[in-house]
Amino acid sequence: MANILSKKGQSGNVLKTVQTDNSTRRITRSTVVSNIESSRPSVESNNSDGSKKSDVKENVGNRRRFTRKLVRKEEANEDLQDTITRRTTRSALEEAVESDGNSAQSPANVRERLKNEAKQPTEAHTKRTSTKQLLKRKIHLTGENEADHDNTGVPRKSARLAANDVQEKQATSDGGQIVRRKNNLSDNAIQEANRYATNPEAERAVQNCRPGPSGLVCRVRHGSPILRKVTRLEEATRFKAYTEIRPSFVRIENEPLGEHGNAESYVLRYGKHNVTGQNECHVDPTKIVSCSVRNPYAIVQPRALRFDLVSAKERWSVMKRLPMKWRKMYVWKEAAVTEAYGQAALYFFTKTPTQPTVENFQFSLETLISRKAKRRIQDWPLLPGCCNEHVCFCIKGQQWYGCCGGKFYWSTRTHKELREEIVRDPKSDYGVRECGALCPCSLAKCKDRVLQRGRQHRVFIAETEGKGLGLFALDTIEKGALATEYVGRLVIEDEADADQSYQWDLDLIGRGRLIIDSRKYGNESRFANHSCDPNMFSVKVRVDFDTEGYHRVGLFTNREIRPGKELTIDYFNQNGRRELPTKSFVSGKSLVKVEKCRCGRKACSGLFLSGKPNEEA
């Protein structure tokens, strides 16, 4: 049906006659108006504020629903109130008083308590509170940043790190006090460390200690008896420079020694072993007294190295500096013990993801001295410490007459001079004497404490072609630098193994042989293979104590070594070629094999002295 309006007919009543489906209707003005009126609200009517009337209706509906909700809530509240009231009825009060067993409590008090209890959120209520709400409440209370937490309320990693930072800052700003940090320090360790951190006298004395071959070598203030417990590096990082070797006790007391000055008796303790001895000291009451340790050789326990697989990020940082052939290897790293010794990390590359182990071998970063070897060394005179501090300028980085390496001493070079000599004549081998107990220079800065500082370049152990395991450079090692030290077990010839493949003869003058055997104990140097054109050579180095009866062995580079290159030595003669017999060679008391060399160098002589016993001969 359609309503059709014609605009004509201002005065006439009948405007038009419309034919509908069933009937004919006469359209008058009043019908039109009523039609208009009736059609308005349903289709187009608006309120004065512009909102549609239909919206208003909807709002009214919402409001009603909301009111119903409120009513329901009110009812729930009333229920709760009822419960409170019920619980505070006379019988409930009596019950409560009885169960408290305290008749002195007044019913009013109990009522109050019960009211409070009822107001406490129930378990169900607590559960209903979302984790997010609880977290928000916690953040509000502690003043933490909401962005620092994830959905479960666990602080994000960045926030945790920031919190640690704050803790560390507090620790350092806390008057030098050592407080518990990320690593779990034992209470005793903290107490002990704090005792020395806050005791200026002990601190001063301790500052002048450094690790020597037998433990600590200290320079102490005249007349200050000190009992000091040296804590492990892991437990008291503050003492890193002084306690890096192992836990030990050092007791230093002054005793009068007539006109020569004072003697200081000391006790060094390493694990089960006690070593006692006397230090002779130069006395100057206005200065710190310098003492050299007379009995340096202690029996040390090796610390096992543990290799861990490195993260993908670190693996990439290692691999990107190496040639492609290494890229498929698994990379393992040891840093805890090496860093405790102030050395660069040691790596091990394997073809499979299995923990690297070497059969019948334990890593040790220090030479272990057998009892027999120790007795033999003690037969030799131990010369006093390195230099005369009044003329030594090592502290300023200069070398001078009378200082280590000065003409006054029988070993005539400094490391600096050694480098220059290596450039001129790589075959020279006169030995070096490092600054020692008497020198005022520091371990960190002195240029003549190279072996004491240890290996400063990263190296790795990996499988070679036809030579078993080998030692390789991971960093670029400049010419004349210390690549590593030959470390093992110091034994006399009677104790030495028949297999000489891992033995280093110390080549001392008279009084029998001393051998460093690294078959069972040793560091990375025992993996260095032979080459007819080696890139390392050995230097005799005397550290801390000067004796003809013993020296340490430094392996220095004779050219720059790029990452990935194998580090090699000449097994037969470090400083020049000699003709090798074709089958076996008399070394010490036994015959050792001469084998086919696989060094692959142009200058290869085809043979090398393997050190294995020649049982056929």
Ligand SMILES: C[S@@+](CC[C@H](N)C(=O)[O-])C[C@H]1O[C@@H](n2cnc3c(N)ncnc32)[C@H](O)[C@@H]1O
């Ligand atoms: C001190 S060890 C070196 C580390 C040894 N490759 C390992 O896996 O333990 C000496 C032994 O390495 C092997 N070797 C070292 N240099 C070699 C070379 N140039 N040619 C063949 N074999 C070599 C010999 O078996 C020798 O007895």
